Each structure stands twice: as C-alpha cells, then as structure tokens.
Amino acid sequence: xxxxxxxxxxxxxxxxxxxxxxxxxxxxxxxxxxxxxxxxxxxxxxxxxxxxxxxxxxxx
Numbered sequence: 001x002x003x004x005x006x007x008x009x010x011x012x013x014x015x016x017x018x019x020x021x022x023x024x025x026x027x028x029x030x031x032x033x034x035x036x037x038x039x040x041x042x043x044x045x046x047x048x049x050x051x052x053x054x055x056x057x058x059x060x
Contacts, residue, residue, distance in 0.1 A: 006014070026040050033039075 022044070026044070029035065029043070030037075030040060035043075
C-alpha cells in the first residue's frame with residue numbers, strides 16, 4: 001500500500017471520525033452482548049493486534 005501524506009488538520013479529522021465510529025460500535029456491542037468495558041477493551045486490543053500483524057506481514 002502506498003503511503004499518503006496528510007496535513008495535521010486532515011489527520012485530526014480522520015482520528016475524530018474513527019473515534020466516533022469506534023465509540024458507537026462499542027456502545028452497540030455492549031448493548032447487544034451486555035459485555036463490560038474490560039471485555040470491550042480486550043476485543044479492541046485484539047482488533048488492534050490484527051492490524052499490527054497485517055502491517056508487519058506487508059513490510060517483510
């Protein structure tokens with residue numbers, strides 16, 4: 001994947017959008033599953049690890 005340069009303002013907007021989307025997804029997940037914050041955090045860490053692993057595979 002080709003790296004794209006973004007301005008700080010663009011990055012800020014992307015981070016804000018990502019935060020809102022992830023927060024809404026977590027809230028829906030908690031409503032459906034009745035999971036606590038600790039469980040949701042564990043799931044988010046697993047998703048994060050998945051993307052880190054994918055990135056590492058693309059580099060090597």
